[in-house]
Amino acid sequence: MTGFAGVPDEHGHFGLYGGRYVAESLMPALIELENAFKQICGTDSFQKELNKYLAKFVGRPTPLYFAKNLTEHYGGRAKIFLKREDLAHTGAHKINNTVGQALLAKKMGKKKIIAETGAGQHGVATATAAALFGFECKVFMGVEDIKRQAPNVKRMELLGAEVVPVDSGTGTLKDAMNEAMRYWVSAVRDTFYVIGSVAGPHPYPVMVREFQRIIGKETKGQVLEAVGKLPDVLVACVGGGSNAMGLFYEFLEDPVEMIGVEAAGRGLHTGEHAATLNAGSVGVLHGSKSYVLQTDDGQIQEAHSISAGLDYPGVGPEHAYLKESGRIQYVAVTDDEALDAFYLLSRHEGIIPALESAHALAHAVKIASGVKDEMVIIVNLSGRGDKDLEIVTKKTG
Amino acid sequence: MGCITEKFIELKHNREKALVGFVVCGDPDIGISREICLHLCKAGVDVLELGVPFSDPTADGPVIQRASQRALKSGTTLNSVFDVASQLKKEVNTPIVLFSYYNPIFKLGVSNFYRRLIDTGIDGVLVVDLPPEESQELTDCWQNGEIDFIRLIAPTTPESRIEKITSDASGFIYLISKTGVTGSEGLDYGEISGMIRKIRKFSDLPVCVGFGISTPEQVKNISAISDGVVIGSAFVKTIELNLENRNVLLEKLLLQVKSYKDAQNL
Numbered sequence: 001m002t003g004f005a006g007v008p009d010e011h012g013h014f015g016l017y018g019g020r021y022v023a024e025s026l027m028p029a030l031i032e033l034e035n036a037f038k039q040i041c042g043t044d045s046f047q048k049e050l051n052k053y054l055a056k057f058v059g060r061p062t063p064l065y066f067a068k069n070l071t072e073h074y075g076g077r078a079k080i081f082l083k084r085e086d087l088a089h090t091g092a093h094k095i096n097n098t099v100g101q102a103l104l105a106k107k108m109g110k111k112k113i114i115a116e117t118g119a120g121q122h123g124v125a126t127a128t129a130a131a132l133f134g135f136e137c138k139v140f141m142g143v144e145d146i147k148r149q150a151p152n153v154k155r156m157e158l159l160g161a162e163v164v165p166v167d168s169g170t171g172t173l174k175d176a177m178n179e180a181m182r183y184w185v186s187a188v189r190d191t192f193y194v195i196g197s198v199a200g201p202h203p204y205p206v207m208v209r210e211f212q213r214i215i216g217k218e219t220k221g222q223v224l225e226a227v228g229k230l231p232d233v234l235v236a237c238v239g240g241g242s243n244a245m246g247l248f249y250e251f252l253e254d255p256v257e258m259i260g261v262e263a264a265g266r267g268l269h270t271g272e273h274a275a276t277l278n279a280g281s282v283g284v285l286h287g288s289k290s291y292v293l294q295t296d297d298g299q300i301q302e303a304h305s306i307s308a309g310l311d312y313p314g315v316g317p318e319h320a321y322l323k324e325s326g327r328i329q330y331v332a333v334t335d336d337e338a339l340d341a342f343y344l345l346s347r348h349e350g351i352i353p354a355l356e357s358a359h360a361l362a363h364a365v366k367i368a369s370g371v372k373d374e375m376v377i378i379v380n381l382s383g384r385g386d387k388d389l390e391i392v393t394k395k396t397g
Numbered sequence: 398m399g400c401i402t403e404k405f406i407e408l409k410h411n412r413e414k415a416l417v418g419f420v421v422c423g424d425p426d427i428g429i430s431r432e433i434c435l436h437l438c439k440a441g442v443d444v445l446e447l448g449v450p451f452s453d454p455t456a457d458g459p460v461i462q463r464a465s466q467r468a469l470k471s472g473t474t475l476n477s478v479f480d481v482a483s484q485l486k487k488e489v490n491t492p493i494v495l496f497s498y499y500n501p502i503f504k505l506g507v508s509n510f511y512r513r514l515i516d517t518g519i520d521g522v523l524v525v526d527l528p529p530e531e532s533q534e535l536t537d538c539w540q541n542g543e544i545d546f547i548r549l550i551a552p553t554t555p556e557s558r559i560e561k562i563t564s565d566a567s568g569f570i571y572l573i574s575k576t577g578v579t580g581s582e583g584l585d586y587g588e589i590s591g592m593i594r595k596i597r598k599f600s601d602l603p604v605c606v607g608f609g610i611s612t613p614e615q616v617k618n619i620s621a622i623s624d625g626v627v628i629g630s631a632f633v634k635t636i637e638l639n640l641e642n643r644n645v646l647l648e649k650l651l652l653q654v655k656s657y658k659d660a661q662n663l
Contacts, residue, residue, distance in 0.1 A: 011530050021499055021526045023456040025551035025576055028558065168462060174453065181455040186577035188553060284500045285453065297474040298504030299452040
């Protein structure tokens with residue numbers, strides 16, 4: 001890695017983005033975490049232990065599946081492969097990161113872990129890791145998300161976590177993260193905050209990326225084995241951006257086109273969307289500088305997406321950096337397009353995707369239906385869609 | 398010498414401790430808020446911290462969160478906070494510290510922000526989520542030391558960081574009394590004293606203690622071991638409980654300031 005390996009710098013800056021914009025109370029904890037991450041996570045013994053859990057507990061490697069039916073449905077020129085993160089334990093890629101962070105928390109001697117969650121996937125994955133390693137666990141979740149992702153609330157409770165309802169602001173992921181940060185300030189001495197995306201203050205964006213890199217590493221080997229060459233296009237959805245960073249990072253120096261797909265909600269023109277990189281501007285939220293949805297006065301705006309996991313007005317700083325560098329293209333697809341893709345994959349491949357992942361799929365099939373030459377597209381199927389059944393049936397009857 | 402420094406010299410000369418008062422500007426609306434600020438200054442607040450409302454105040458407890466929401470709902474912006482500050486400056490000579498999260502400042506642009514500070518005559522700035530590692534981008538264009546950049550120190554801040562933070566601090570040091578958000582309860586006077594002793598090793602700046610101080614008793618105890626107290630949520634709570642009657646509200650704030658100043662002078 002040459003061109004993109006210089007980031008972040010020692011203070012967590014990805015070019016103009018990233019950094020550490022937090023109250024002084026949290027600075028020592030972030031420095032402690034950064035040091036622990038550097039000293040512990042790189043060691044052979046940590047990697048060995050983590051890999052054991054990833055193999056035996058998470059169920060890695062996840063398959064790279066050739067979606068034959070879907071490929072044929074679009075004429076067969078674009079071969080569509082799915083990286084099956086939906087088959088990881090708990091049903092999404094989030095577990096890669098939570099097992100990594102929880103193992104680090106254990107090595108640091110922390111007793112409690114906390115997390116924020118939107119769709120509930122990260123909350124479930126954190127509660128799972130907490131049960132595995134014997135932590136007390138609190139998950140902060142917006143009241144709106146508690147309503148639309150009820151099955152995940154039950155799962156977290158079953159796993160022994162306390163789900164803390166957050167009713168401030170819009171009662172979604174942004175507010176859950178605010179409240180988790182507030183709680184962390186008060187309990188910073190014995191509590192480890194497991195952030196679920198490549199967002200937040202340094203070292204979270206780089207740490208979460210490192211724990212999610214496994215997706216891209218596996219994919220590279222798998223695609224070479226399957227088709228004997230690198231893919232032409234990688235597609236992944238972007239809310240905070242962890243599954244996309246996880247898939248993309250390993251290919252940054254390769255001649256591979258990469259597309260991050262944001263949630264256009266009811267349409268970019270309506271203002272009701274979560275397409276931070278497409279329609280936002282540079283700002284500071286939740287401890288790092290990146291693109292945010294904001295007013296002219298610098299107040300953070302509400303995001304909207306049918307998918308709770310993408311319903312966030314910020315995005316990881318490394319994505320802002322990669323957008324600016326031109327290395328990655330970011331597009332947006334609407335609620336309706338994602339819903340169509342949700343049905344499409346369910347009916348053609350027998351795989352019910354998470355609404356988040358359906359955004360990536362929706363863009364992939366747009367590419368597939370327009371190509372003239374043969375190509376290989378890999379879609380990160382970041383999670384499974386069981387959690388979304390209620391919202392989908394409510395929307396479409 | 399800045400207005401804040403002069404104020405602390407004057408207080409020291411009179412053997413008094415500082416009462417720093419915080420309110421969210423624009424709570425519940427700009428007109429009333431201006432009156433509230435004026436009243437607090439006239440009632441004897443030594444330094445006024447004028448809070449810029451922000452949609453996502455992650456360091457604040459529920460009381461100040463609600464105040465920020467009220468202020469935003471009534472249309473308050475960073476520009477209207479400057480307007481209030483500039484009107485106050487015409488009527489009172491209380492030093493004013495602008496207290497903000499970074500995003501509204503960043504969005505306005507750091508050089509525009511600096512120009513407005515100078516035009517308005519604001520004396521100090523405290524940006525709660527801008528630690529020394531990131532603050533240069535804001536203060537790089539500041540000249541001549543006209544504006545004090547108020548630094549925060551927390552109970553979790555180790556000595557090596559205290560040294561670094563105090564090295565370019567000015568005005569006063571804001572010591573956060575405990576880990577937690579604004580308005581949370583429970584004070585450990587022993588721990589606070591210990592922190593002040595550590596700060597004193599590196600800096601002669603006045604140390605004011607804030608977060609979770611609300612009763613005259615606490616004001617008295619904290620003032621005995623520091624150079625002053627910062628009262629925020631307690632004033633904001635008074636505002637919240639008396640939104641219906643402006644005269645009662647102003648009268649109550651007056652009494653509250655008096656009770657704190659009396660406690661400091663016991």
